[in-house]
Amino acid sequence: MFIKRLLELISEKGISRKQFNEDVQINKNQLKRWETAGTVPNRTTLTVIARYFGVSVEYLLGETDDRTPKEKSPAGAELSEKHQRLITAYDKSEPVVQATVDRLLGIDEKTFKVKVAARNGGAIEEKILTEEEYKRLMNLPDVEDI
Numbered sequence: 648m649f650i651k652r653l654l655e656l657i658s659e660k661g662i663s664r665k666q667f668n669e670d671v672q673i674n675k676n677q678l679k680r681w682e683t684a685g686t687v688p689n690r691t692t693l694t695v696i697a698r699y700f701g702v703s704v705e706y707l708l709g710e711t712d713d714r715t716p717k718e719k720s721p722a723g724a725e726l727s728e729k730h731q732r733l734i735t736a737y738d739k740s741e742p743v744v745q746a747t748v749d750r751l752l753g754i755d756e757k758t759f760k761v762k763v764a765a766r767n768g769g770a771i772e773e774k775i776l777t778e779e780e781y782k783r784l785m786n787l788p789d790v791e792d793i
Contacts, residue, residue, distance in 0.1 A: 648709025649687045653678075656700045671699055672742075674783075691779075698738050742775035 657667050668675050673692065681688065687708065688696070697704045702714040716731075737745060759781040764771045776784065 649707055650682050650685070652707050652709060653681075653696065656702065660700065670739075671695055695738055698735055742777070746775055 657664065660667075662670070664678055665675070668678060671692075677688075680686070687693070690704075693704045693707060697707050697716060700707075701716065703711065703716045705711045706714045737748060740748075759776045759778070761774055761776055761781070761784070762771050763774055
């Protein structure tokens with residue numbers, strides 16, 4: 648149900664899969680992996696995707712047909728529109744901006760600055776990755792050029 652709902656949302660938004668991957672900052676092959684394996688991403692990724700489309704995680708998982716996100720604070724109170732907008736802006740911001748906000752808030756999450764080169768000889772980009780993203784990158788299998 649997850650992949651069906653995700654593909655519907657991508658179509659409704661009128662964006663390409665590539666644009667979705669870039670906007671949500673997931674590996675370009677991850678969407679295909681979810682399709683073929685029938686797997687579901689972790690809760691953090693589900694939350695990012697749900698916020699991106701403005702739907703609830705429960706809707707993405709097919710647990711409800713209600714698209715309305717049910718954002719709650721840890722105490723269970725509804726978040727104000729301002730707070731929801733702040734969270735959405737944070738989630739959509741560049742990793743370097745997120746890292747700066749985290750430092751200002753005293754959130755100690757390791758980040759890694761890496762240089763990423765395109766396989767086709769394209770430009771080298773500098774990216775800031777979370778520890779989880781860095782570990783995932785380091786565990787990818789090596790690919791040989793043909």
